[in-house]
Amino acid sequence: MSVVFILWLRELKKYLRSRAQIVASLGTPLMYLGVLGFGLGPVFRRAGEGSYLQFVAPGVIGMTVLFTAMFSGIAMLWDRQFGFLKETLVAPVPRVQIMMGRTLGGATVAVLQGLLIFGVTLVAGFRPTSVLAVILAFLIIALIALVFAALATAIGSSLKDMQGFQMVMNFLVMPLWFLSGALYPLQGLPAALAVLTRIDPLTYGIDGVRGILIGTAHFGVALDIAVLLGVGVLFVIAGAWRFSKIEV
């Protein structure tokens, strides 16, 4: 237990010490929030969908959590050759504890980053239904973070070289984000797109957060949570398995 804790704490310390990186990482979400939130607002309103800022804010929070969580795991590739990972791989501790410490740490950092963006959306004019809703929403955000931190661990443990990193960003992370319904409503999508959005776990995450924060969920919050829990368990198992196989 103390091994999991100290590795979790390590990720947290590193995050809190990297102020410059924290600020830099706000750039992309701010751009989406600003350009889309205000740029698409009038169109969205004319279409009778209400405030686009209200709609897109949970999506931008979801994006932040996705990117932060995925990055933590993929950075393992570098870490394996030149960083701290080897130190943990030769320690007389079951690999699953090391994997859990890293993954929970990565997930926690993603939640903190999501919290930061949530603050930014509030400043931009986003209005959740209640304070209780915000607390509940962050439970779902924690689940999203865990799902993708575990997926990232599974992928980071399997990648062989730096080219793999680009592949994962282009063919996994970006599609996960664009297909998640973060930017557009899920009603009335073309059949093919509708199927793809339903395969993407982030879709359920953002739908759940939206359901709680602004009261409009497409699938219903219960289903959203069930899917996230199921996928989360699956990815944690996959991550632990891949991590146990790492050679350097």
Added chain:
Amino acid sequence: MSQDNRIIRVQHLVRTFGTVTAVNDVTFDVRRGETFAFLGPNGAGKTTTIKMLTTVLRPTSGTLELDGLDPVKDSTEVRKRFGVVFQDPSLDSELTAWENLDIHGVLYHVPRRVRRERGETLLKLFELWDRRNDLVKTFSGGMRRRLEIARGFLHTPRVLFLDEPTLGLDPQSRNQMWTHVKNLNATEGVTVFLTTHYMDEADRVADRIAIIDHGKIVATGSSAELKQQTGADSLEAAFLKLTGTTIRDETFSAEDRMRQVARVWRR
């Protein structure tokens, strides 16, 4: 098992990567308490052998034993018994020297009090005590290496593996480092297994040397024995006679290229 004076036994060890045979039927023993050096040019198979002994790489074939245990089957027990300084850095440069040491202690279940006392002793010995609360990214190459070695000693291992520990260090840092390591080798009886491609280093610090080239051990013995076997008057000349090449003969692997990138990016 512990009466056996051989702490490491390697027999017919082979490791291939695709079509490359990095380690090709290697057999040797290391005696308890000695300082044993693997001497060979880049690409000889030194790092690959250390990775297999330290449980992070599986052998293709052959048998390995560390303190009577099999690194593949009893990996956790074997891991308790060695410390290792890999060729590439494995410190967390975003943490302080002390934090790096302390996490190591937790990973090896070293009790808190021992962690503090032994940590202090080791940092003082390796002349890092005054910098204990500084982030490792502010350290020079020599300081980082010393911290990694201090960390490797923290859990009182029976064997310490040092893979090219002095690569890139100036002669003064190299001297200093070996003084401390040999000191602990004498006082704590820890076996030291090092790799190097510096002849003078192997000559000076090792009780016994195995010369490895192209994945094969071409000779084993003390420096004096190697000179005698070959009729050479220096280890350098002995090496040349045994391998037919000078030690500067270097190949450049993908890993080496990544290392260069890492050097540029290191903060």
